[in-house]
Amino acid sequence: MKIRIRNYSVSSITGLMAVIVFPVFTFTSLLLYPTPYNPLYSWVSNLGNIYLNPSGAIFFNLGCILSGIIMIPFFAGLYEWKPIKKLSKILLILGMLLGIYASVSLIMVGVFPETHLQQHLLAAAGVFGSLFIIIILLSVALFNHPKFIRLIAYYGIIPIIIDIIFQFISKGNNLLANFQQTIPVPGFEWAAVFTSIAWVGFLAVNMMIKKV
Template identity: 30%
Template sequence: MNLKKLPMSSVSGALVLVLYVGLAKISYLLYPSFFGPRGNWLSDLGSNQLNPHGAIYYRLAGILGGLVLMFFFIGLKDWYKGQKDKSRIFMTIAQLFGVLTSLAFAMTGFFSEDNLVPHSFWSVTNYICFGTAAFFVGFALLYHKDVPRLFSVFCFILAIVDIVSGVYGKTYWLEWLVVFMLLVFVASVSYITNRHLKQGR
């Protein structure tokens, strides 16, 4: 496979998944006690107090994942061609919030859970911006012939769950669900963007 021929969103999206899941897995394996959605926030993996040997890996997952995620959202420009003005505007808004969420994601790694106030601020910002970005991606591609309508429905559900989790979420499992849905979103956009460009050639 020639990576040079793959769209930016597809390459960077795949790299985000590898970086985040891979580094989070290493951090999880180094966690000194039981870790799961019934009693832990995912950010507990990045706590120097709770995970002294593995915290750096989860923090790197946020920092590096956030930086690469920025290219993922910038790459959504590939959907501009042949789109109506309204769809292009929606996608541009999604990109703007995507860049914001990328920066917020990186900052959650820079400020670990040990520094709770800034970490919480950037975490909430990350969830709200990511949910908003997903919402506008769903709207931008709602009537696109190459994209199943079900994908937009998923984006709308993700946006609601994501923002609710960021603003009101006080349960561990909800955060785990949101992160899983966000990973599915990145994987889905990476796939459909690559398929869309192949069909357009």
């Protein structure tokens, strides 16, 4: 049974909601950051550290929790695409499941901010370790669908490459646990986050335009 709101799928609506909610809460937190903040050298999650950002941490952490909750129905609702080929169906389901896992991980990023470092790193690994795989799985699954705008798949190459680079350079020297960065690794984290969010937004708009 299709669940639709004003003839739009739940997935398309929640996808756009996530694209709005996460940046709004993140940049609200950034505006409240008490010291100069450089995205090239400061981790995204520094915003959720109550010791580094006493007034703004609550906004970042709440934004992660709300965005993760919103993203669960987004990924679950991608079944509306209903691809015909068996391989495409399998890839879509895998992408949906991994997307839900990443969404739960994002919730945990907010529940366990940097002040709970080990739990936080585990949750963050769940998000960033999944991003590029999710985009690959869903792009391949939907690529030949008549309602899929292929430009979205081509754009997806950008967050895929950025996330892979970030994974490689950040894990090499355990940089994720280092609060004092001397090389601009966090810049790749910021880029991976927001190019991936944009990809979600494009897919949601695709679903709205094509009435998926």
